[in-house]
Each structure stands twice: as structure tokens, then as C-alpha cells.
Amino acid sequence: MDGSQGRIGAAPLEPTAVRRFLADNPDFLREDDGLLQELGLKVDGGNVVEFGPAAIARVHAAHQREALQRQQLEEIARANFSAQAQTHGAVVDLLDARNHADLAHRIDHLAQHRFGLAAAGIALEGERAPAGWRLLVEGQVDMILGDHGLARMGVLPTALGLFDGRQTEVRSMALVRMAMWEPSRQGVLAFGSADPEGFTPDMGPELVAFLARVVERTAERWPLL
Incomplete structure (x- = not known):
């Protein structure tokens, strides 16, 4: 293991440290077929790392979850607004009793x-x-x-x-x-x-x-x- 690998292994795995390590060691990811497969990535003929089907599926699933959560929040907001509007109208009716x-x-x-x-x-x-x-x-x-x-x-x-x-x-x-x-x-x-x-x-x-x-x-x- 070279000096760069030793440093990242000893330090906490923070995103900035991982990014810096990969930038300093570009062959680390390309040459580790097992890690690429685990991440759902592959290397094309031009030595460019591409997203494989597994990685694309994960991104798609994350996007669907985000869209569903946003839709649920919007539905709750509309329901709350409708309930408040109905309640305010009810107050006017009650005051006329x-x-x-x-x-x-x-x-x-x-x-x-x-x-x-x-x-x-x-x-x-x-x-x-x-x-x-x-x-x-x-x-x-x-x-x-x-x-x-x-x-x-x-x-x-x-x-x-x-x-x-x-x-x-x-x-x-x-x-x-x-x-x-x-x-x-x-x-x-x-x-x-x-x-x-x-x-x-x-x-x-x-x-x-x-x-x-x-x-x-x-x-x-x-x-x-």
C-alpha cells in the first residue's frame, strides 16, 4: 500500500477525503473489478467509468421516493388548506346563531x-x-x-x-x-x-x-x- 492509501485508511472516511484519494489514485477504482461490480459501475473502452444497470436503478428508485414524498407533502398541504378554509367558513355560520x-x-x-x-x-x-x-x-x-x-x-x-x-x-x-x-x-x-x-x-x-x-x-x- 502506498503513502496515499495509508493516509486515507488512517483518517475518518469523510467525503472530501475519499474524493481527494480517488483524485490522487485514479487507477484505484478502475483496476478493482470487485468494487466496480459492487457499486454497479463499469469501465468502457476509453477508460471512462460508466453507470451500470444497478447504479441507474438505484438513482431511479431514489428519484421515485423523492417524487412520492413531495407528492405526499403537497397532498397534506392541500388538505390542511381546505380544512382551514372550511373551518373559517364554519365560524361565520356559528356566529350567526x-x-x-x-x-x-x-x-x-x-x-x-x-x-x-x-x-x-x-x-x-x-x-x-x-x-x-x-x-x-x-x-x-x-x-x-x-x-x-x-x-x-x-x-x-x-x-x-x-x-x-x-x-x-x-x-x-x-x-x-x-x-x-x-x-x-x-x-x-x-x-x-x-x-x-x-x-x-x-x-x-x-x-x-x-x-x-x-x-x-x-x-x-x-x-x-
Whole structure:
């Protein structure tokens, strides 16, 4: 082994060192048939190293992976933009509610016709709830959400009662905690999807939590009678 080979063998294999070694030892790669074959390269009649089928296949596969990843990112970006636009439109509709019953009706209508869901509803703990709202016993919100705190998503059979009359249509759901009036009353905003994968635990709750805050502020316009 000559001095150049000794130096690269002793130093860390950094790209710049490898490039410098090959430039200083041009015959090293051309004369090592085993290495050329392993790399998918070959030497043509003019002593020019060419890419062989294996190397070309690797480059093509890498290009396909990059194109697929770019396509997936673009699809996610379009879906997020569409969801945000639909959410902003929903806020305008909710702010036009005339009373608690109308607010509950608008939530359900928006869920079905703007977001393509099966149902939506509002539930409130206490002794009474507004017309169109589901009544829960004290502490039931904590029982429904468990250790998830603000929001919970996924397949939750024990929460199907929040979708009174349409339980059989709901396969997955998004539940968000709400707190309204003084003293605070605990409640839940519930969205139900007919798709078992419509809401999954790994989804971010930001948009549904935002709608819950809008529902809270809108509901507080009117006293709880």
C-alpha cells in the first residue's frame, strides 16, 4: 500500500477525503473489478467509468421516493388548506346563531354538509341543558375524555350516546372539552365520522379545538335558563 492509501485508511472516511484519494489514485477504482461490480459501475473502452444497470436503478428508485414524498407533502398541504378554509367558513355560520338551540343545529348541519361527517353535537354537565344539547351528569366529561385532557380522537364506543339518534352511523369521533359561563359548566363538543379512520388518536386536535372555543364564546351570549 502506498503513502496515499495509508493516509486515507488512517483518517475518518469523510467525503472530501475519499474524493481527494480517488483524485490522487485514479487507477484505484478502475483496476478493482470487485468494487466496480459492487457499486454497479463499469469501465468502457476509453477508460471512462460508466453507470451500470444497478447504479441507474438505484438513482431511479431514489428519484421515485423523492417524487412520492413531495407528492405526499403537497397532498397534506392541500388538505390542511381546505380544512382551514372550511373551518373559517364554519365560524361565520356559528356566529350567526340566534340561540342555544340554533347553535346546536348549526353545529350538526356544518358537520354534515361542510365537513362530510355523520353528526355533531354539544353536551353539558349539570341539572339542565339548553334545547338541542345533550345532558351529562357531573363528572361525565372527565370520564369520557379520561387522561386526554382537552381532546380525544378515535373509536370510542362509550361516547356514542353523545350522538343521540345517530349512534349507529358513527364509527370514529373527535371530542373536545368546553367550559362555559360563571361558575364554569363543563361540556363536550363532539364530531362523529362514518369512517373508522375519520378520526384517529394520532391526529392533531387544533381545528376542532378552535371550533370548540368559538362554540363556547357564542353560547355565552345568552344566559342559561
